[in-house]
Amino acid sequence: MSNIARHIAIIMDGNGRWAGERGLKRIKGHERGAEVVRTITTYASRHPEIEVLTLYAFSTENWKRPKMEVDFLMRLLKNYLQKETATYIKNETRFETIGDLSRFSPALREQIEKTREATRHGEKLTQVLALNYGSQDEIARAARQLCEKGGAVTVDTLEAQLESARFGPVDILLRTGGEQRLSNFLLWQSAYAELFFTQTLWPDFTPEELESIIDRFKRRHRRFGGI
Ligand code: FPP
Numbered sequence: 001m002s003n004i005a006r007h008i009a010i011i012m013d014g015n016g017r018w019a020g021e022r023g024l025k026r027i028k029g030h031e032r033g034a035e036v037v038r039t040i041t042t043y044a045s046r047h048p049e050i051e052v053l054t055l056y057a058f059s060t061e062n063w064k065r066p067k068m069e070v071d072f073l074m075r076l077l078k079n080y081l082q083k084e085t086a087t088y089i090k091n092e093t094r095f096e097t098i099g100d101l102s103r104f105s106p107a108l109r110e111q112i113e114k115t116r117e118a119t120r121h122g123e124k125l126t127q128v129l130a131l132n133y134g135s136q137d138e139i140a141r142a143a144r145q146l147c148e149k150g151g152a153v154t155v156d157t158l159e160a161q162l163e164s165a166r167f168g169p170v171d172i173l174l175r176t177g178g179e180q181r182l183s184n185f186l187l188w189q190s191a192y193a194e195l196f197f198t199q200t201l202w203p204d205f206t207p208e209e210l211e212s213i214i215d216r217f218k219r220r221h222r223r224f225g226g227i
Pocket of ligand 1: 017033077
């Protein structure tokens with residue numbers, strides 16, 4: 001039986017370089033990147049295998065960027081959710097998040113809740129945006145909660161405390177933009193993920209390339225530690 005691409009997680013890298021190559025400001029790359037988010041999410045919602053698409057939209061490290069870029073990303077995200085809620089509903093896509101939202105503005109948090117609530121019946125796909133997300137932080141928080149509760153610390157009890165656990169293990173972990181690192185993204189859930197790296201910058205990424213990655217994934221031999 002071939003592998004099932006149930007959960008795909010993507011590190012969307014290369015927006016800044018895409019803009020730089022065209023003599024544009026970095027924010028133009030993010031703008032174009034948001035359009036690709038829409039295209040890939042719509043494609044995934046129609047795909048027979050994909051149930052969960054987790055996208056790294058803002059890491060705990062991204063606050064280090066210039067304030068102007070951070071502010072732009074926040075505005076882009078809010079406008080995107082506002083504008084795209086109808087698309088989520090049309091494509092029967094549920095919107096969810098992982099990460100610590102407490103640092104975001106009340107207006108953005110309100111929009112996140114609105115979109116989450118409006119799309120909660122979506123059954124074709126769950127799109128999870130990782131926002132102010134960092135895997136080590138998530139694991140540390142889970143460990144803290146477990147210590148406070150008391151009881152045995154096992155893989156199962158620790159996993160049950162993880163925010164990302166409800167979306168299940170990652171099958172394909174993809175990074176665009178040419179770098180080959182995980183950048184603190186879904187470390188626990190990717191324990192047995194198949195890793196893919198492409199040189200393509202996120203604004204140039206297409207459903208065709210995603211399909212060819214799924215194709216390669218199907219031909220890989222997954223052993224999960226067995227032989
Ligand atoms: C990495 O590119 C991308 C980000 C840090 C942000 C991801 C944001 C988007 C794809 C657009 C907005 C998302 C949504 C959901 C509306 P980079 O800036 O690190 O690129 P570089 O490595 O070429 O500089």
